[in-house]
Amino acid sequence: MVRKQVYITQSQENLLKRKAAEMGVTEAELIREALDSQMYTIGYPRRSAQKWQEEGQFIEERMAGKEHSAQRTWKREELYDR
Structure with missing residues (x-):
C-alpha cells in the first residue's frame, strides 16, 4: 500500500470516525x-476486474463441457458426514 495524506473537513472527520466505529x-x-x-461509479474498473474476467472464462468453459483441470477428491455424500 501507498501512504497518502489528505485534508478533510471537521464534519467529514466526525462522520468518518462514527461510521468506522459503527x-x-x-x-x-x-x-x-x-x-x-466512487471510482467504480465514475467508470473506473475495480481492482478485481481481471478476476471477474477469469471467472467468466471458467464459467464459459464449464458450460461448454470442458472439465476443470483439478479433479475432486471427495464425493457429495461425504459432505453430509461432516
Whole structure:
C-alpha cells in the first residue's frame, strides 16, 4: 500500500470516525472502500476486474463441457458426514 495524506473537513472527520466505529473497521479501510466505490461509479474498473474476467472464462468453459483441470477428491455424500 501507498501512504497518502489528505485534508478533510471537521464534519467529514466526525462522520468518518462514527461510521468506522459503527462498522467495526478502521478509518483507512472505510476511506479505501469509499474511494473504490466512487471510482467504480465514475467508470473506473475495480481492482478485481481481471478476476471477474477469469471467472467468466471458467464459467464459459464449464458450460461448454470442458472439465476443470483439478479433479475432486471427495464425493457429495461425504459432505453430509461432516
